[in-house]
Amino acid sequence: MKAIKVTEPYKVEIVEIEKPEIKNPGEVLVKIKAGGICGSDLGIYKGINSLATLPRIIGHEFAGVVEEIGEGVEGIAVGDKVAVDPVVSCGECYACTHGRHNVCSTLEVIGVHRDGGFCEYIVVNYKNLHKTSKDTPFETLCLVEPFTIGAQINSRGQIGGDDTLLIMGCGPIGLTVLQIAKKNGVRVIMTDLLESRLKMAKEMGADRVVNVKEEDLYTAVNEFTNNVGINVVVDAVCNTKSFEQAVEVTSPAGRIVVIGLLAQPSQIAQAGITKKELTITGSRLSNYKFHDVIEWMDAGQIKPEMIRTHMYHYTEIAKAIDVAVNNPQDVCKIVIKFD
Ligand SMILES: [Zn+2]
Ligand SMILES: [Zn+2]
Secondary structure, eight states: OEEEEEEETTEEEEEEOOOOOOOSTTEEEEEEEEEEEOHHHHHHHHTOOTTOOSSEEOOSEEEEEEEEEOTTOOSOOTTOEEEEOOEEOOSOSHHHHTTOGGGOTTOEEBTTTBOOSSBSEEEEEGGGEEEEOSOOOHHHHTTHHHHHHHHHHHHHTTOOTTOEEEEEOOSHHHHHHHHHHHHTTOEEEEEESOHHHHHHHHHTTOSEEEETTTSOHHHHHHHHHTTSOEEEEEEOSOSHHHHHHHHHHEEEEEEEEEOOOOOSOOOOOHHHHHTTTOEEEEOOSOSSOHHHHHHHHHTTSSOGGGGEEEEEEGGGHHHHHHHHHHOTTTOSEEEEEOO
16 A cells, blocks of 8 residues: 655655554554645654654544454444544553543654554554544545644633633644634634735634734734733744743733743743733643544534645645645645545
8 A cells, every 4th residue: 555654854755565454452444535734744754853753654634434343343333434533542651540641651643653644544443533424525524633632722721701812823723723712602813924824714713813023912912802911822833932922911810822842941930920820731632532523523613624725635745745845825734635
């Protein structure tokens, strides 16, 4: 079968490998139909993702159809259309036994720490599979994974009710956070440097968008919140400065959700956190959010297809990656098809 492999930095190849087989109880063979390209796939491509070693079959946002099931598989049948949760955890460490398996001490992510879903077939444990009974196209079903990231962020920030929410950055993750927050009736202001991204945020229901190249963030926030400050900030820009700004614009008793994996420190004084008694929380991957996201999608409460801007056949992977790396102003989410 064919697989998309990053063999060395800046080199992606379509390789021929052996089709995987079910070897253990609980395993399922999935024929992959579509997958989304994520920023972390591009990080692996560039050789700057510290979690992945090369060579690596990339892809952690993918969906397909169940082709064969092993012994002891429950709730999944041949022919089911499934999205795949890429989180693999031990079930025994502190995080796992406290309901937080997404930060397992020996966490592995399919497509990052181990080979991923940009190939024709994969064998995974049935517990990682989540099915839809609806006629959702695979090029949309594969986008459930990024929405689980947005769901996790909403949950970690306890975003809801009468909150005002600032999402810094209108990339794919910022936009998934937006769609879920809007579903819950939250007022949202979003920032970016690119007009095309801000336009997408508007279309997905952002109440106010700010191009921080042209407009002052603090003035916009004061206007939006009647000088109260933002109750919850999601920093999806993830640079040293954005984290510092987040602490400044958050209201007393507010929350900040951090999702960056940057190693450089930000300069944040303790007083800025203490005086307002801020809660700063990390959010990583997702903690069993696939079920909820598929339910919202099937009910039409979120629209994953709205973040998709490009589609390519897997044989065009080099072109797809080139577009993603060199035309960020045009690209939100690229989907690769495997038919
Ligand atoms: Zn991703
Ligand atoms: Zn664990």
